Amino acid sequence: xxxxxxxxxxxxxxxxxxxxxxxxxxxxxxxxxxxxxxxxxxxxxxxxxxxxxxxxxxxxxxxxxxxxxxxxxxxxxxxxxxxxxxxxxxxxxxxxxxxxxxxxxxxxxxxxxxxx
Amino acid sequence: xxxxxxxxxxxxxxxxxxxxxxxxxxxxxxxxxxxxxxxxxxxxxxxxxxxxxxxxxxxxxxxxxxxxxxxxxxxxxxxxxxxxxxxxxxxxxxxxxxxxxxxxxxxxxxxxxxx
Numbered sequence: 001x002x003x004x005x006x007x008x009x010x011x012x013x014x015x016x017x018x019x020x021x022x023x024x025x026x027x028x029x030x031x032x033x034x035x036x037x038x039x040x041x042x043x044x045x046x047x048x049x050x051x052x053x054x055x056x057x058x059x060x061x062x063x064x065x066x067x068x069x070x071x072x073x074x075x076x077x078x079x080x081x082x083x084x085x086x087x088x089x090x091x092x093x094x095x096x097x098x099x100x101x102x103x104x105x106x107x108x109x110x111x112x113x114x115x116x
Numbered sequence: 117x118x119x120x121x122x123x124x125x126x127x128x129x130x131x132x133x134x135x136x137x138x139x140x141x142x143x144x145x146x147x148x149x150x151x152x153x154x155x156x157x158x159x160x161x162x163x164x165x166x167x168x169x170x171x172x173x174x175x176x177x178x179x180x181x182x183x184x185x186x187x188x189x190x191x192x193x194x195x196x197x198x199x200x201x202x203x204x205x206x207x208x209x210x211x212x213x214x215x216x217x218x219x220x221x222x223x224x225x226x227x228x229x230x231x
Contacts, residue, residue, distance in 0.1 A: 004159075042206055042221035043160070090159055104150070105219060107159035 004108035006091050012114045015081060021111045023074040023091030032074040033105065034066060035090040043090055049074060050096065081115045088112050118143040118209045120222035128228040129197050137192040137225050139181075139207030149190040150208040150219070151181055160206065166190060177201070202229045 004025045013019050023032065031050050035043035048056035049068040063085075065077040074091055092105040119142045129135050141147055148167050152160040164175025171183040181192045190207060207222040 006159075040224075042224055045219070088157070092160075104162060104165060105160075107152075107161070109159040110157070112157065 004091055004093055004106050006089075006108035006111050008111060009109065010112045010114075012116065013078065013081065014116050015083070017081075018077070018079045020078065021076040021089055021091075021113070023076075023108055024072055025093040025106070026072055027093065027106065028071075028095075029093035029106070030071060030096050031094045031103075032068060033092040033094075034074070034076055035092065035107075037088040037090055037110070039087075047076075078113070081113075083115050086113055086115045118147060118211060118218075118220050120207050120209050120220055122205075122207055122222035122225045124225050125223070126226045126228065128230060130230045131199050132196050135192075135194045135197045135201070135227070137205050137207075137227070139190045139192065139222060140188050141190065141207075141209045142188065143209060143211065145211070146185070148210045149181075149183060150210070151175065151179070151190075151192050152206045152208060152221075153177075154204045154206065154224075156203075163192070163205075197227075197229055199229045199231065202227055 007022045033048050034046040036046050037043040045058050046060045047066045052068045052071055063080045067075040088110040090110045091108040094103050094105050121140045123138050150165045151163040153163050154160045163179050164173050164181055166173050166183045174180050179194050181190055183190050204224045204226050206224050208219050210219045
């Protein structure tokens with residue numbers, strides 16, 4: 001299995017809703033990432049988990065709350081979002097976050113979020 | 117800090133024609149370089165990467181890229197474009213010591229293919 005699976009593919013939510021995005025990989029990777037991608041822009045790093053511990057938070061607002069329940073799963077909990085948070089949210093994984101060399105990111109297909 | 121520039125926002129080529137997408141990077145040492153492709157509404161797929169060694173690297177789908185240190189460039193090429201190559205292409209750079217969580221993307225180049 002060489003895939004990163006993200007669910008749901010599409011999500012529409014109101015500003016008062018609470019929802020979650022989910023990401024799963026079974027490649028034995030120990031680093032997992034959340035990226036945010038606005039239309040016609042490159043992906044921007046949000047969070048990095050290394051060995052199930054949060055290692056990087058790129059100054060992301062607290063209305064985004066990541067969680068890594070185990071080495072295969074990564075969630076992004078959403079609460080009180082704003083319309084400008086509408087974007088494609090990409091999950092990625094790699095063998096390790098701190099190594100060099102063969103540390104290549106494998107991306108999921110993304111979750112398209114629309115905040116009304 | 118490293119940075120990546122993709123000078124061409126849009127490129128249109130005819131099917132069967134050759135393709136070159138430009139990428140220039142800024143980094144003090146030898147970086148790790150990547151090209152990713154993204155079809156509409158999809159995630160990113162790795163086309164190829166350069167870490168060290170031979171400066172001409174081969175990737176998937178018939179793509180290749182050449183690392184030129186003197187020009188700080190890592191241009192992507194394909195000898196004959198297919199209609200299915202229409203997508204967004206991102207060049208990315210990472211410092212050698214911490215490739216995963218320090219990946220910096222260029223702004224992307226959107227490739228359109230004319231029949």
